[in-house]
Amino acid sequence: MRPGDKLIFYLTKIMKFGGLAEVTSDYFEDHTRVFKSEKKPVLSAAEGPGEDYPFRVNVKPEIVLTPEQYLDVKEIAPRMEYTKKWPAEHWRLAPSASSGQASRGTSTRFRSRTTTSSSPR
Numbered sequence: 829m830r831p832g833d834k835l836i837f838y839l840t841k842i843m844k845f846g847g848l849a850e851v852t853s854d855y856f857e858d859h860t861r862v863f864k865s866e867k868k869p870v871l872s873a874a875e876g877p878g879e880d881y882p883f884r885v886n887v888k889p890e891i892v893l894t895p896e897q898y899l900d901v902k903e904i905a906p907r908m909e910y911t912k913k914w915p916a917e918h919w920r921l922a923p924s925a926s927s928g929q930a931s932r933g934t935s936t937r938f939r940s941r942t943t944t945s946s947s948p949r
Contacts, residue, residue, distance in 0.1 A: 829855055851886070857883060
């Protein structure tokens with residue numbers, strides 16, 4: 829990822845898209861814990877660190893949806909450039925496996941699906 833790229837935020841537990849952001853920095857490494865995972869708890873020092881997401885970018889929110897506005901992944905993901913690379917029966921795995929990077933066409937479709945009441949926060 830590099831400055832100017834677009835990211836769509838995928839909410840894995842509920843299979844919804846929640847927002848669109850623009851990358852504003854080159855990637856950097858930071859091991860500061862971002863969130864606590866329900867699936868992979870932090871392990872002891874002897875067992876290892878658990879989940880670590882060290883490669884990050886800074887972003888600028890472009891569209892932040894409220895829960896009522898979240899977009900159903902089933903309506904958008906099948907038309908995303910990245911998901912087309914997956915076998916039809918497994919496309920639902922693609923949003924959580926990808927970096928979330930959106931092509932120009934995907935971010936345009938995302939914008940067209942959102943209402944004017946969405947705004948950056």
